[in-house]
Amino acid sequence: HRLLLKAWKLVLQNQAHDSIYGSGIDPVHDENEARFLQAIEIASNVAYEAARVVAERGGFQAPPNAVARIFVYNPLNIVRSDVATVIADVPEEAYEVVDERGRRAPVQIVKVFEEWGRRVRLSFIAHEVPPLGYKVFYLVPAKGESEVMVDEGTRIENEFFVVEADAERGGELRIEDKETGMRLEGVGVIVDEGDAGDEYNYSPPRERDVKVISTSFKARIKRIRGPVFSKLLIEYVLEIPARLEGQRRSSEKAGIPVVVEVTLYRGVRRVDIRVELENRAEDHRLRVRIPTGLRVDRSYADSHFYVIERRIEPPKGEGWVEQPPTTHPQLFWVCVTDGVRGVTVANRGLPEYEVRDENGAVIYLTLLRAVGWLSRGDLQTRRGHAGPPIPTPKAQCKRHFTFEYSLILHEKGWLESKSYIEARAFALPFLTMQLEARDGERSSHSIISVKPVELVVTALKKAEDSGWLVLRFYNISGEKVEGEVTLGFKAREVWLANLNEEPLERLEVEEGSIRVSVAPHKIVTLMLSPLPG
Template sequence: MTKRTAHIISHTHWDREWYLPYEKHHVRLVELMDTLLDTLESDPGYRSFFLDGQTIILEDYLQVRPEYRSRLEKLIQEDRILIGPWYILQDAFLTSGEANIRNMQIGHEDANRWGKVSKIGYFPDTFGLFGQTPQLMQQAGIDNALFGRGVKPTGFNNEVGESSAYESSFSELIWEGPDGSRVLGILFANWYSNGNEVPVQAEAAREYWQRKLADAGKYASTPHLLFMNGCDHQPIQTDLAEAIRMAKAVEPDTEFIHSNFPDYLDAVRETADGRGLSVVQGELRSQRTDGWGTLVNTASSRVYLKQMNTLGQALLERSAEPLAAYGHLLGKDYPHHLFTYAWKLLMQNHPHDSICGCSVDEVHREMVTRFDKSRHVAETIVADTTAFIANAVDTSVFGSYGSDALPFVVHNTAGWTRSGAVTIELDAARIYFREGIGFGEMNRRMNELDISGRVLVDSEGLPVHCTVEDLGQLFGYDLPDDAFRQPYQCRRVRLTFQAESVPALGHASFAWVKADVKPQDAPAIAHSERVLDNGVLRAEVAEDGSFTLTDHRSGRVFSGLGVYENTGDIGNEYMFMEPKGTAPITTRGLAASVRVLANEPYRASLEIVHEWAIPASADELLEREQREIVFMQNRKSGRSQQLITLRLTTVLSLESGSGRLDITSSFDNQAKDHRVRMLFPTGLEATVHTADSIFEAAVRDTTPAKEWKNPSNAQHQQAFVDVSGAAADGGTAGLTVANIGLNEYEVLRDGSNTIAVTLLRSTGELGDWGYFPTPEAQCIGAQKVQLAVIPHSGDGAGEGAYAEAYQLQTPWTAVQTGVHSGKLQPVGAPLAWRGESLAFSAFKVSPVSGDVVARLYNLKREAGQLALQAPHSSSAAYKSSILEQDSGEELQLTDGGLQLPVGPAEIVTIGLRA
């Protein structure tokens, strides 16, 4: 029989920012690292330390202690400090799939510079885990995942609860992803601090180990018991070697080892075979708990952060990277260094206490600055690359309109061919200061410039409907690569029009020219002040501002959409809690004013305005209960009797030929302690629904497990949530609700399978292990959110509804250029692909191989087929992994194209070698 072994692993879980601002935690980190280096160098019995799985700690430490680099490097190379595989410990559900991959890539890149990457799938305190984690781990060469949440109840102050519905019989388990990938899962069943502060005195050590060994043995499937010696911001235990010697004395039948994760995992694997480990499948969202400690409502805490993050991710992965890859194929250097910098800035906002919006106010103020900084880098890459590509596009076709033709190039960086409304600002004329013309004369010329008689044409010479706004005279400047800045005065106009069928990842050319042609008449989309109809969809607004959506393709009708719901919230940044004895109020039956906001041939909009009286806040009892740290389930506070007006402005927009109705909601929030949602009753019969998650269209039960006690069953989403099922007439239908940065939804058990999307949640405290007031989490001030409704016939993946949802988050890009020849056709794309139910994820250049890579994934649990036409410069193709290395698994290119089977839920990365 194998002797019982206690594996003691030293670590500290380092939240960079949380209940203290970043720099206050930073100072404590420097002190901890100083002590760690001294201890490792002076005490050979202190074998090793796991640096929390995130390489950013090295950056943070050396920012203050650059003189200790060599000491740190020596200990890492001796395997006494284990680093990686991540750059930061990110939240799982609130960061995009590509952000998760960049986190792994940059973590590996940083760790490799120091020595060796720890192949440990480390998620100690992640607030649940997405179902595709096993596949991502396997593709990164990691065969394990260690985590604290998602399977067993975890509540206030990270207290681990008991549950008869514990999803695994042991703390060791097999975790299987939707594609069939499996990893060895290790649940921190007694939390990642169960070996913290080991006593040195005999009596205390005897009591400690009797209790700790029994607790760990309760769940362990093998004689190898894991004890995590550390906790949040925990200073290292400098007398641990002595404490281990005492442990051996008081428990002689147990072998005590100052261990590390590789040794511990090897020992578990050797003894776990045949022990009947449970197989846990898919997402780990604490589904089999009472639902009070899942922390899911961090998805709606400080919604503005989620919106900024979604836009920042989209700008990098859906604009800057595809454009830079296109430019690379044309000979421009790919700015790996700038992308790493921009991604690192963005990812510094991705730890769970940061992006989840569950820290003190100072933390989230600094996050806004980081979002801005990352965005500024990405915008610069986009501007430089689009100008480079535009210079390579042949726009000479527009030369026939004269020397004053104003060409521009529109880029569709989405992974699908699409049409849509595009806006660009053009300089109709410029006068540079270097020309020596006085300001008075410059101003006169710009103001008197004749911009009449112009029309927008495409590269075929066909006129295009557009709206022209004269922005007047403006100041601008160029920043040449080889000269000092060049200021100018210009006359600027703003054009808005519909770009038709721009190829995926490609471009199309247009010009605003003087010509005596007009676009053909087009049918109006706004049929009255309450009706939009483009021949595909019809939206009709009722007296209370709700709307009915009719899908002309199928005849399906969805009624009562767009109602607002308001409830009190006496919870905190982590969890929503509706006051007892209260009920939601809605705008159902509340009269709204409606008017036509715009009615262009390419897009029409209706504006709906509500004046809604809601409670101003919680009652006065809430503040006392917060200060007394009354757990939210026991709070008795209610809603204030004082009312305040919430003015809601909703804009419904429908584009020509589109199967998507866009919704923008704006309001000035002056209320506190409440939640605002928008409701979309589907009227469909279904027991499950689908939500966009990380590389997965996750299928979830609408009714929670029997253990669930929380009245709310809110959940995470990325780009969309969908209900598909039986319609009243016996057929099938589906309704997809897409969003930009609205990560929380709930499918209500109201008989209509209503999709409720959270637009705002206002709370006043952090809510963990003490009282930390967070007045800025009330989100007082102007708010603006964007959604879209996409009806379909029941197969959202196959019919393109999910692809449409992804495109909502992908911005159009347009850049002015001149009339010139070029090696690119006026309309074109660097590659093309086909694949039903596949989603396009990335088009970039690998930082490892230097090859162009394309990444897609299968939205369905059944095999698919990918057809891809490679760039003209590609000489070979190979199947890679998320680390984007050249795997040597060659794919056959025939006439520049390839055919590749794609497994169920598979994530496919293809390298394209020049």
């Protein structure tokens, strides 16, 4: 608990006004990044050690040929089948996993590590992992060879989607939904624009903004097809202006190497995309373009305890100091829907999006902005300075980046289709761990279950001032919901509390369950006193 508190305080130190949204001098953000890295390391190690304690007792009667136990923890409050990836200290051979019911699932090797001894990264589909709980699988030798084919094909598919990449147009994607017939064209195109703004605001160059699109370049494509996933590896070099010269983009070019991975997993209704690039240019903005073909006038974005609806057309902003923004914040996802069909784009750490009407709604995800000033006074999008005019060369972001997002095509809206659940599943992957292959006492267990799915769990933690547990969730819908919380342990008391963790009302626990009525968009905090053991 003390270590988690330390990590939390490091994160809180980065919440200062000019720190959290990146409008400080370079040394401030050097310290921000160091704090975030420390917090990540502390939290990761605490999670690993806690999972290891739980996992030691997990399992069932081990198959005689088992080479490892694989512990899979699900951080969502739904029963979930999704891809699980684990680094295992086992030989590079063909494997399967088996669960307590004897069901087998294929395993596919993702990568072989030569460092610190030969280890492999394995992927498999972990079926029916309980909510806020774990399930144990045993890794066993496969009965046959795990057939993985590598070639120069440009098309992959699973039960739900067909994805094709156009090598002549920078690997531009065409996606077809097999169930609904919905098609997306021109997906995943990277758009580069000049950025004459500062750390506060984007602003295009006044004189000549050369827009560069990845479809202008040819790509090399490699296809990998196996029993768990199929993948397209798309590589090209994006040639863009090297910098601004005054208010013009330079004629000198900088080559940005780009690698795009497009992955379809068996049984998973998403198109997962990973972009790696080395930014070697200055004064520009990189975004990825996702045309939906939907005629809509608004978007829906995940935010804090709420889904916010925004109109695509901004207000006129007459007399405003700043032009009304067209880019907006998001947490895990953004969705556009016409009520019949929809496209939800999930992300891991990409907080800015824009939706434009370009003969249909087009979602733009911001990958990065590269600027050289804390504040400039010559922007087109804002009058005057927003802060001191201090050079910030590190804000040019000349380094290696990895970006991850996922496409979820669905019928109806985000709530009816429950695309928000799939988006959270992408953003919050399974936690996995390899253990020795021996018998265990319990094959799976749910710590806490919260139903229905409209109740989204945001925290399960130790209380600040006691040994009690705090469970927090909110109603993502606009309708009243009758909720049921099922405990995977015995509790002495359960109280309804406020956000300050102050008890308000004692709740009845009947056969391990608590019932609570949750008003539209309401946040609920429960405090639970577990019995020892």
